Amino acid sequence: MRALRKARKVSLRDMQAKTGIDRGHLSRLERGLAGASDDTIRRYALALDVPTAAITHDR
Secondary structure, eight states: OHHHHHHTTOOHHHHHHHHOOOHHHHHHHHTTSSOOOHHHHHHHHHHHTOOHHHHHTTO
């Protein structure tokens, strides 16, 4: 998830604004310290304008 976000040059602050998900939680998701619900994955993918498969493929 982090690599995809960084490739798109989107900061965690921007992701928080786009998804409504707390930056700390986003960071934990990207580091594999927290699990992501289907809704979180969908919101993350929408924020980066990628299909959800682009997010779930890395899991």
